[in-house]
Amino acid sequence: MNSKMSQSNPPHPTQQPATWLLHPTSMTMLLTFLFSCIITPTSAFQVPTPISTIQSIKPSHSSLLFSSTQDSPTTTSLTSYAAPLTEINRRRNLAIISHPDSGKTTMTEKLLLYGGALQTAGAVRMKGEQRATKSDFMEMEKQRGISIRDLVVNNLELFDYMDSKSSLGLIYAFASWPRDILLNLNSRMKNKAGDMSIETYSESSDRKHGRQIDIETRGFNHATVMSFDYNKLHINILDTPGHQDFSEDTYRALAAADNAVMLLDAAKGLEPQTRKLFEVCRMRGLPLFTFVNKMDRPALTPYEIMDQIEQEFGLETHPILWPIGDGERFKGVLDRMDNVVHLFDRAERGAKSQVRQVSIDDLDTLKECINDEELFNQLMEDQEMLEELISPLDMERVMAGSQSPLFFGSAMTNFGVQLFLDKFCTMGAKPATRLAARQEEGNSKKLVEMSDEGDEPIAPEYNEFTGFVFKTQANLDPKHRDRLAYVRIVSGTFQKGMKVGHSRSKLSKKYNLAQAQNLFGSERETVDIAYPGDVIGINNPGNFAIGDTLFTGNNIIAFPGIPSFSPEVFAYIRNPNTSTYKSFQKGIDQLLAEGAVQALRQRNDDGGGPLILAAVGQLQFEVVQARLKSEYNVDSVLEPINYTLARWATGGWDAVDKADKDGKLFGIQIVQDRWKRPVLLFRNEWKAASVTEEEKYLELKPWAKPPMFE
Numbered sequence: 001m002n003s004k005m006s007q008s009n010p011p012h013p014t015q016q017p018a019t020w021l022l023h024p025t026s027m028t029m030l031l032t033f034l035f036s037c038i039i040t041p042t043s044a045f046q047v048p049t050p051i052s053t054i055q056s057i058k059p060s061h062s063s064l065l066f067s068s069t070q071d072s073p074t075t076t077s078l079t080s081y082a083a084p085l086t087e088i089n090r091r092r093n094l095a096i097i098s099h100p101d102s103g104k105t106t107m108t109e110k111l112l113l114y115g116g117a118l119q120t121a122g123a124v125r126m127k128g129e130q131r132a133t134k135s136d137f138m139e140m141e142k143q144r145g146i147s148i149r150d151l152v153v154n155n156l157e158l159f160d161y162m163d164s165k166s167s168l169g170l171i172y173a174f175a176s177w178p179r180d181i182l183l184n185l186n187s188r189m190k191n192k193a194g195d196m197s198i199e200t201y202s203e204s205s206d207r208k209h210g211r212q213i214d215i216e217t218r219g220f221n222h223a224t225v226m227s228f229d230y231n232k233l234h235i236n237i238l239d240t241p242g243h244q245d246f247s248e249d250t251y252r253a254l255a256a257a258d259n260a261v262m263l264l265d266a267a268k269g270l271e272p273q274t275r276k277l278f279e280v281c282r283m284r285g286l287p288l289f290t291f292v293n294k295m296d297r298p299a300l301t302p303y304e305i306m307d308q309i310e311q312e313f314g315l316e317t318h319p320i321l322w323p324i325g326d327g328e329r330f331k332g333v334l335d336r337m338d339n340v341v342h343l344f345d346r347a348e349r350g351a352k353s354q355v356r357q358v359s360i361d362d363l364d365t366l367k368e369c370i371n372d373e374e375l376f377n378q379l380m381e382d383q384e385m386l387e388e389l390i391s392p393l394d395m396e397r398v399m400a401g402s403q404s405p406l407f408f409g410s411a412m413t414n415f416g417v418q419l420f421l422d423k424f425c426t427m428g429a430k431p432a433t434r435l436a437a438r439q440e441e442g443n444s445k446k447l448v449e450m451s452d453e454g455d456e457p458i459a460p461e462y463n464e465f466t467g468f469v470f471k472t473q474a475n476l477d478p479k480h481r482d483r484l485a486y487v488r489i490v491s492g493t494f495q496k497g498m499k500v501g502h503s504r505s506k507l508s509k510k511y512n513l514a515q516a517q518n519l520f521g522s523e524r525e526t527v528d529i530a531y532p533g534d535v536i537g538i539n540n541p542g543n544f545a546i547g548d549t550l551f552t553g554n555n556i557i558a559f560p561g562i563p564s565f566s567p568e569v570f571a572y573i574r575n576p577n578t579s580t581y582k583s584f585q586k587g588i589d590q591l592l593a594e595g596a597v598q599a600l601r602q603r604n605d606d607g608g609g610p611l612i613l614a615a616v617g618q619l620q621f622e623v624v625q626a627r628l629k630s631e632y633n634v635d636s637v638l639e640p641i642n643y644t645l646a647r648w649a650t651g652g653w654d655a656v657d658k659a660d661k662d663g664k665l666f667g668i669q670i671v672q673d674r675w676k677r678p679v680l681l682f683r684n685e686w687k688a689a690s691v692t693e694e695e696k697y698l699e700l701k702p703w704a705k706p707p708m709f710e
Contacts, residue, residue, distance in 0.1 A: 091533030266299030465492030
């Protein structure tokens, strides 16, 4: 009896603490309470954690990085996700654009060096004890001596830097190479990087670079996002691809940026890819800063570069840093805003340069320090001429993209990089207001037409979280097959564990952002909290696509989608081995989700028919095949199609059927994109222009945006 009473009515814990704690029922209650405390989102009852609490972790297994979905009733949000103004105002981000081999990756490294994110900057081309660059963290990038996202060509001698852990895929060598060199190279590759294969590759007009080879591997077309704190500001840098075949990836990075830096080679001035990317910046309305790099080499005169920019772009430049000499006689720069001359002493590679500052009015000291009478006289003449002829700096025009602050320097020798960073911190635009479309609760809406841009301004101070996916990437860690979606935060505060809606899902469906990351080269950092202007990586179970919007609140928010541009090369892709069907399909699906290439199918094909890959350049096809082989271990066969451009028929299928019935589409292939919208493939520009002009009801466009809602 006493035993039963003691079991049903346990003594007070102060009388028999050990017995009470070990009682099964009480233990269950205690564990339940503790577990509920652990899983309760901290954002529900705590002030947002400061950015300083971000903790660094090693690459983790993808099973630890999940985003679960659940259908839940729509409820009114009781928590405001408004971001503090202090955090919004301290954010600056920029995208660096340039023609390949203008020093973009080196510039990024030096910005990280002076920003305190690195103790020693890496060298793109390694010698001796130099370390590899942070942004070019892949083994391939270290070996080639140039960012594999930026250029396709590499010299043979750089293979000497390969090690046994190389992750190279296929090697494409020019057919004109002698057989003995190819065999020797194949032998060296097997010794250094395991089993390799060499295939001859027909020489094309844009690859006539002598005895050089093309190498493709994982991550070729991806931008790198890096962040650091500097002068009480939080800087986000987006290092973008330079090669023209990956222009779409660069455009996506620019969609996430609030500022752009146009990097020019001082010896070459404006180059083809620079011109294309400038037009993208102008279309986006971004403030554009111009940095003329490689002044430590023989260069064009500053006036020639200014004339090129103004004549070709109609863009007025305002020199901020003016160079003193070039090549071996490059002494430093004049800061025209402070009237101070900065004279540099060459530092060891990767280290910060030593600087002497002399007032422009202290002529005797300045002349002695320059120690070159010709350069001194030229500086005095330039200063007087610039003061009289150059329009004053107008920050309103800079923000509108009609005036560009101009800087000169050398990233390789660290001349002028820190000065540029300091000026950017004071002149760069803060996170901007963006237009979006809003769908109110309970208002069912079908796909919004791609011409709709949205008319609802979403300011960074908006009290709900919003952000858009501008990039996805698979297999960052091939061992764990992880997939990330990069989200640019537009408004509100990201909090770890928050639940968000998705612009292409029902309002009742919420996605749990259980984990977010910052990627710094090959390293990862967990993110507990982030603010407008920041870029975070969230695990992507396959629900998030480029252009999607994530949001909190009771209204669906959708930012304008990121457009796809007209492809110029087309090919059927087939799997020659039926036993690898699942792996092949998985690889294709994930690479298409990244935007590596576009996918087209025959009309009314729901996935069972042949898949057409469409790309801006042939190089994208080669990367897809190499990644299928190296990451998914499947072979693929490409069958080229003889078309050279595509146009989206925004008039709809009825308009296409009418034109086809009237015989206006003879010799034109009719296909559909992933959203089942009509696309016409043309063999030449003349035919496309003719149909566009004569059959206006088709409403042909050379680009298309994904639908904003479903």
